[in-house]
Amino acid sequence: MLFHSKPSPALVLAFLAALAAPSAGQEKIxxxxxxxxSGRATAYDAEKEVLxxxxxxxQDMKYPLDQLDSRSVYLVYASVMPKDNAKxxxxxxxxxxxxxxxxxxxxxxxxxxxxxxxxxTEVESARVELRRRAADYCIANARTSQSKGDAKEAQKWLAxxxxxxxxxxxxxxxxxxxxxxxxxxxxxxDDALEQEHEALLQKDLKKGKQHYDSMxxxxxxxxxxxxxxxxxxxxxxxxDDGEVVLKEIERLEKKFADDPKVxxxxxxxxxxTIDQLVEIHLHLASQYxxxxxxxxxxxxxxxxxxxxxxNGQALAARARIEQASNExxxxx
Amino acid sequence: MKPFQLxxxxxxxxxxxxxxxxxxxHEVPCICGQPSADIEGCAHHACLSGHRNPDNPDCxxxxxxxxx
Numbered sequence: 001m002l003f004h005s006k007p008s009p010a011l012v013l014a015f016l017a018a019l020a021a022p023s024a025g026q027e028k029i030x031x032x033x034x035x036x037x038s039g040r041a042t043a044y045d046a047e048k049e050v051l052x053x054x055x056x057x058x059q060d061m062k063y064p065l066d067q068l069d070s071r072s073v074y075l076v077y078a079s080v081m082p083k084d085n086a087k088x089x090x091x092x093x094x095x096x097x098x099x100x101x102x103x104x105x106x107x108x109x110x111x112x113x114x115x116x117x118x119x120x121t122e123v124e125s126a127r128v129e130l131r132r133r134a135a136d137y138c139i140a141n142a143r144t145s146q147s148k149g150d151a152k153e154a155q156k157w158l159a160x161x162x163x164x165x166x167x168x169x170x171x172x173x174x175x176x177x178x179x180x181x182x183x184x185x186x187x188x189x190d191d192a193l194e195q196e197h198e199a200l201l202q203k204d205l206k207k208g209k210q211h212y213d214s215m216x217x218x219x220x221x222x223x224x225x226x227x228x229x230x231x232x233x234x235x236x237x238x239x240d241d242g243e244v245v246l247k248e249i250e251r252l253e254k255k256f257a258d259d260p261k262v263x264x265x266x267x268x269x270x271x272x273t274i275d276q277l278v279e280i281h282l283h284l285a286s287q288y289x290x291x292x293x294x295x296x297x298x299x300x301x302x303x304x305x306x307x308x309x310x311n312g313q314a315l316a317a318r319a320r321i322e323q324a325s326n327e328x329x330x331x332x
Numbered sequence: 333m334k335p336f337q338l339x340x341x342x343x344x345x346x347x348x349x350x351x352x353x354x355x356x357x358h359e360v361p362c363i364c365g366q367p368s369a370d371i372e373g374c375a376h377h378a379c380l381s382g383h384r385n386p387d388n389p390d391c392x393x394x395x396x397x398x399x400x
Contacts, residue, residue, distance in 0.1 A: 026386045027384070027386065027396055027397065028386065028389040029389075029396075030389055030390070036389040040396075040397065041396040041397065041398045041399075042398075042399065043398065043399060044398045051398075071365075071390060071392045072392075074392055075384075075392045075395065075396055076396060076398075078392070078394075078395050079395035079396040079397075079398050080398065100370055101370060101392065102370050102371050103369070103370060103371060103372060103373035104373075104392065107373075134371060137367075137370070137371065138371060141367055160371055160372070164371075310359065312359070312360065312361070315359055315360050315375070316360050316363075316372075316375035317375075319360055319375035319377075319380055320372070320373060320375050320380075322380075323375075323380045
């Protein structure tokens with residue numbers, strides 16, 4: 001047995017040292033070829049643009065930046081650029097934007113502006129280009145998802161354009177794509193349930209189904225409204241619809257307490273309704289974030305988590321809102 | 333060292349382990365390198381606190397520790 005033999009103090013110390021060693025000693029960089037190298041950076045020659053790196057195997061390597069993947073190049077520049085160097089942050093933001101790291105670019109523009117408010121005009125014109133490219137990227141991802149038959153993923157990308165980049169020229173295109181595809185994708189979610197519980201839907205769940213359909217329709221209308229306050233109002237109405245649906249499901253579960261088929265159908269409808277309500281709260285959170293109403297955004301993210309405490313998107317949204325609130329930066 | 337003392341030491345040592353990058357704090361995974369992260373950013377706790385997630389080679393949050 002492990003604990004019956006007496007370990008030597010040296011062994012215990014070595015074990016403790018290994019556990020306490022900070023994981024930050026391990027760094028990974030990616031070469032242009034896609035190969036990942038693990039080790040740690042030892043120096044950077046800014047003039048020659050060469051990174052010195054000691055690999056885990058003990059080899060001392062020198063990597064000119066043009067041999068690194070653009071993300072790793074960004075990482076090197078970010079490592080040596082002080083946050084208060086306004087011009088440097090602006091250049092770094094432009095580099096991130098060109099490398100497709102749009103969120104990083106948006107944050108760096110914020111740092112540049114914070115460090116030197118006189119750069120505001122220059123930063124704003126760079127941001128316009130950032131928004132244009134980011135919107136293009138979202139539309140391209142939406143199209144790719146659509147061509148792969150992943151309508152839900154396509155809608156996610158379109159919603160980003162509409163909520164985060166509402167003034168971009170691509171927003172009109174995104175709205176028309178949502179108009180075409182959202183209802184079809186959302187309505188398809190309960191097709192199987194509709195067939196299984198046709199009789200119930202005609203009678204006991206008729207009111208609930210009407211509100212469910214209204215919730216879906218109002219979510220879509222909110223996405224395509226192209227007007228923030230109108231969108232918010234439609235989404236809030238959609239939430240009201242969802243709450244009625246949940247009450248109806250509860251009533252039905254009590255009425256048919258001994259019917260396992262109804263119980264199972266009710267549970268599935270409840271999950272669909274909760275998923276939709278979470279989506280709506282996150283649309284609201286995203287829109288409030290864009291309009292700097294971080295307190296309201298946080299409230300919506302918390303409402304989503306109250307419905308589904310382990311929802312990954314809601315957890316991530318809340319963390320991002322808290323971060324934006326702490327940093328005092330509006331990214332886009 | 334008695335067995336229970338060693339156990340206590342091991343329990344204490346597990347605290348720094350739990351703080352490492354792979355710990356499921358907030359249950360938000362690191363999505364750096366995925367298309368969503370390019371637009372929305374990554375909400376992994378290390379990324380949000382301005383550190384790089386050493387487990388993800390595509391993570392560009394934080395910085396390399398380049399000696400001055």
